[in-house]
Amino acid sequence: MELKEKTKKYLNKKCQSLDGKTIVLTGATSGVGLKALEELLFLGANVIMAVRNQEKAEEIKKEMLFEFPNANIQIYPLDLSSFDSIKKFAARIKRNKIDVYGFVNNAGVFKSDKNKTIDGYNMVMGTNYLGTYLLIERLLPYLQTLPHEVKLINTTSISYKWGKINYNDFLFDKKKKRPLKVYSRSKLCITKYSIYMANKLMDSNIVTIMTHPGIVKTNLLMEMFKPWYMRIFKPLANIFMKPEKGALSIPYALTNKIRSGSLIGPNGPFKGWGKPKLNKLKKKAYNDIERLIVHTKGIITITNKDI
Numbered sequence: 268m269e270l271k272e273k274t275k276k277y278l279n280k281k282c283q284s285l286d287g288k289t290i291v292l293t294g295a296t297s298g299v300g301l302k303a304l305e306e307l308l309f310l311g312a313n314v315i316m317a318v319r320n321q322e323k324a325e326e327i328k329k330e331m332l333f334e335f336p337n338a339n340i341q342i343y344p345l346d347l348s349s350f351d352s353i354k355k356f357a358a359r360i361k362r363n364k365i366d367v368y369g370f371v372n373n374a375g376v377f378k379s380d381k382n383k384t385i386d387g388y389n390m391v392m393g394t395n396y397l398g399t400y401l402l403i404e405r406l407l408p409y410l411q412t413l414p415h416e417v418k419l420i421n422t423t424s425i426s427y428k429w430g431k432i433n434y435n436d437f438l439f440d441k442k443k444k445r446p447l448k449v450y451s452r453s454k455l456c457i458t459k460y461s462i463y464m465a466n467k468l469m470d471s472n473i474v475t476i477m478t479h480p481g482i483v484k485t486n487l488l489m490e491m492f493k494p495w496y497m498r499i500f501k502p503l504a505n506i507f508m509k510p511e512k513g514a515l516s517i518p519y520a521l522t523n524k525i526r527s528g529s530l531i532g533p534n535g536p537f538k539g540w541g542k543p544k545l546n547k548l549k550k551k552a553y554n555d556i557e558r559l560i561v562h563t564k565g566i567i568t569i570t571n572k573d574i
């Protein structure tokens with residue numbers, strides 16, 4: 268599993284130490300999140316793995332402790348497709364007075380066989396957007412009491428550019444759409460919400476940054492392709508689309524001075540490959556944000572009387 272020398276060199280040169288700082292990382296059990304976990308531990312961070320699969324996380328923790336024997340790793344259960352789980356998770360962070368330095372919302376899904384979340388929403392919109400939104404809203408009052416800057420990192424994707432929002436069928440209840448359409452909308456929504464947060468909290472201790480890994484070979488990416496296509500594509504992906512490289516945007520965003528509301532991701536061809544840099548956001552990311560927030564609050568309030 269160990270990090271490549273090239274990655275270690277990059278982390279030493281372009282990122283700061285995270286010695287003793289606590290980072291909460293969702294989706295730390297696979298793909299980009301798993302590699303980000305390793306990179307954050309390399310930089311000395313204490314990491315809380317926020318995960319839905321505890322057994323898998325325990326195995327990973329064991330492997331990480333083998334590589335970093337002094338690491339401080341904790342596992343907290345979090346299922347982003349359940350509002351109840353999100354509330355319990357947020358309550359635990361507050362109750363344990365976790366001194367959060369960075370909160371990384373990395374977990375996400377592309378498509379799912381199970382169509383609906385526990386609360387009855389489209390799985391992809393429910394997990395990538397509504398779940399992440401609720402998690403942030405539940406945690407914000409607590410994070411704002413911390414006596415230092417807190418970096419809130421939200422993972423988006425270059426696919427936000429293709430996202431379209433239709434408020435008549437926001438959660439795809441009426442019409443089934445192709446997975447890429449659903450996924451792109453979820454990523455456009457999280458992008459707009461991140462910009463909203465950055466503007467709203469400009470004078471607070473919360474710095475909101477978006478990251479994306481480019482195009483890297485993970486379970487999520489593999490779900491996009493049909494099996495026959497995969498046979499051609501996989502060997503190339505193994506060489507050119509390494510999650511270890513895509514994950515670098517996360518430690519980079521956490522340890523460099525970056526303006527709230529910025530997007531960090533690979534800056535090479537199609538923004539799919541390359542070293543992390545500031546990416547320019549498309550105009551559509553800034554349009555009509557208030558409407559999205561009002562709409563989202565409406566949905567969340569129906570399900571959560573106590574928000």
Ligand SMILES: NC(=O)c1ccc[n+]([C@@H]2O[C@H](COP(=O)([O-])OP(=O)(O)OC[C@H]3O[C@@H](n4cnc5c(N)ncnc54)[C@H](OP(=O)(O)O)[C@@H]3O)[C@@H](O)[C@H]2O)c1
Nearest residue numbers: 294296297298299346347348374375424482483485486487
């Ligand atoms: N791969 C790419 O090319 C690419 C490009 C752009 C953006 N991204 C974004 O990068 C992020 C990481 O994706 P990845 O490519 O690394 O995919 P991945 O390998 O499938 O990892 C997804 C992670 O999210 C977790 N997760 C999924 N549903 C969850 C839920 N309901 N509650 C809690 N955790 C949940 C998974 O947990 P389990 O281990 O239990 O499944 C896993 O740890 C996503 O936000 C994705 O949209 C990826």
